[in-house]
Amino acid sequence: MTAELTLGTYRCRDVATAARLATAQGATWVDTAPNYAVGRAEAELATVLAERPAVRVSTKVGFIPENAKRAGIRSGALTSAEAEHGHCLSPGYITWQVTRSGRMLGRTPDLVFLHNPEHALGNADARDGLYQAFAALEAACDQHGIPEYGVSTWTGFTRGIFDLPTLLDLATKVGGRQHRFRAVQLPVSVVHLAPVAQALDGRGVLVDAQAAGIQVFASAPLHGGEIPDMIRPELATLIRPGSTTAQAALAVTASAPGVNRVLLSTGNTEHWAQAAEAVDGPPLSPDVLRRVVDVLGT
Template sequence: MRTTDGSFVLGLHRSGHARDLLEAAVDLGVTRLDTASNYLRHRSHEALKTTAGDLLPKFSVSTKVGFFPEGHSLDPARLRTAVEQAVKDLGREPDLVFLHNPEHSASDAGTLGPACAALADTAKAGLCRSWGVSTWDPRPLMDFDVPCPDVLMVRAGLLVGLDVLEAAETLATRWRPSHVWGMSPFGGSTAQEVWERFDPRVFLRGPASATKVQAAFRSSYGLPRVDAVAVGTDNVDHLRELTEAVAYEVDENVVQEYRQLLKARQLP
């Protein structure tokens, strides 16, 4: 069974790409940034290069391609051009490039397979170090075979429905990625009412000092089992809170009980 290393990835979705946040990330030992070509109104790469400047070499950078100003596309030539543009805009090769939400355009293996092969080719050509697939909804992709990606990124956490959770695990088994990452552990925001009504600290072993936010974040590493979790914030205190949560231990028995409850709720 793959083990979880508790790696933290600072996501830049909805982020302002502020310098003080990036400086705090370096101070806190965060070494991974995740962005996409369409973040910050398709200006994320340029903004990151300008804002991070001398800090950028301190990070491993992952990005995503597939969304263009005029819409989503899996055209292999466009994807390669997007990766080449990312290299120019970042001023360096990305460490990892994801195919971004291919379920938007993948009607059959004739579109998804060549798109994945195009990204695999960019890695072979030295335009990036590795490639992967990032999917918000893995269910439409479960029956497709693609070249083995280095990383599969899926939604993770307590707000992921059982159907999406199981589809992500099926996809990981079918595609055999070297690593699986999670994303969006709070379902978009820690301010949602659900986090007021529910105490996720039941999923942790021991420390009563953990906050609800920390418990919700740490438990996401087991739903599904992932090696790293990408989460965004523009608040330095929130960033510190999340990085400290990685040290907590998840109670696997509680996670299994929770999964059994999800399955029981789906029974007729």
Template sequence: MRPAHPRIVLGLHRSRHGRRLLTRALELGVQAIDTGSNYLDFQSHRTLANVASDLLPRLTVSTKVGYFPGAQHSLAPDRLRRATERAASDLGREPDVVFLHNPEHSLTEATRDDLLEAACSTLADACAQGLCDRWGISSWDPRLLVIPAEGELPRPDVLMTRAGLLVSADILDAAERLAERLRPREAWGMSPFGGSTADAVWDRFDPRIFLREPRTSTPIQAAFRAAYRLPSVSAVAVGTDNPGHLGELTDALDLELDDHMIQQYRELLRARSQPV
């Protein structure tokens, strides 16, 4: 089966939530935005409703619950339920996707299975009751979430994990194992540049080695395109406040990857992670 055509999700983690950026995203064909209840100092949902209420019906909106004011993270079902209800109220519409946000922050190996099952069931129930269209899990570090083979959780619609050339071998492997266990209907990546395209690492090597025709692209475009195979995802959430940068990334979607080079890179990562 041919993989789904890669898609961009405009991430709002560090965004100023400007209307100009959202308008330009739609002009470029980027029809999905990703935010969180804690983004913009817990004002993201209300800000979007204030500055772009007329644009939101044209956008697919995903958000996240799990963080609460006072630097608290919780998987308590009642708090997750209320946060999901408030997201819909503050946005002025039901979100298309509600993610359980970094559940690993409230888990230990001893409490993992029961807490995670209750939290996932809460979002699955909220989805069934019309508070969102789909639900999922967004995890920065999925290693603790790789549940035992006999463990069962509600099947999420979307699983979102880190993606890209700077993700370590153990995180990539954990993301793939988690996807195998949970069988999400979609897999998304996030943070494809590991922070910023201005980081020095992007000046020290040329990611275009992962493309079949490197001369047709920029290094940033190549790094972004490679993120769709590290791990294999159909969409990548990427943050920017620069419409020009967003345009550069949309132009990268049709670049062809060199699968052999991607596989070699994965093997090198795994070899480097092995103890001496």
């Protein structure tokens, strides 16, 4: 498959151990956020990244970790109301948090995502809010040498708050043709099959991303571990004979057109090895993907 297995630290209890395990097994990218692991994820990754300088890392800005609220208010990056809300995409906060993330990680991140912008933006003000956030991220890229930024969303695409052409249009307005908007992160799984179904019909965010050369990070491929119970053995056999139910689910995500990285949160060596086997295998055919959509729906 063309998709790569990538460590996502959202559900990792021991981020450093999980990162060492994943990178020892060949993972080249780690995805994190300031609010993961109760605000400790970036700091826990710093030692691992220092040990493995070739490993790339993405982080996020949006959710405000509890351990950063007071400092953010003191610096003027946050108002008390914004800190209480727990999510902010103001240019001042983006600038402050990106700088803080670099300090916590001990290095410049390779990619910064706007984290679930739908928490701060409604349909009516999405364009203006995203424009201002993209402008802040372009400036942060210039200031810190960050190569790329993107949007990580749970429901932004499915709720119609934005689509990829809109994001690309805003990025071009902000940064010109040389803008640094280069990635999206969204759930793609047998629970979240709508992007896959759309792609099989030649439309939707995955097709748009592939056409524009935008990286797609597929989050929650096992939906917090619920998927193995959802896929019956006969469906797993249909997807890929001899696979476990978890491997079958991961094969669906990794075979989705346009997906570049599959984010897996685990600190278990056996789970990582099984996932790597599933993702490294040959891609499922469009016919198999269509049958999965027919069985499970969207």
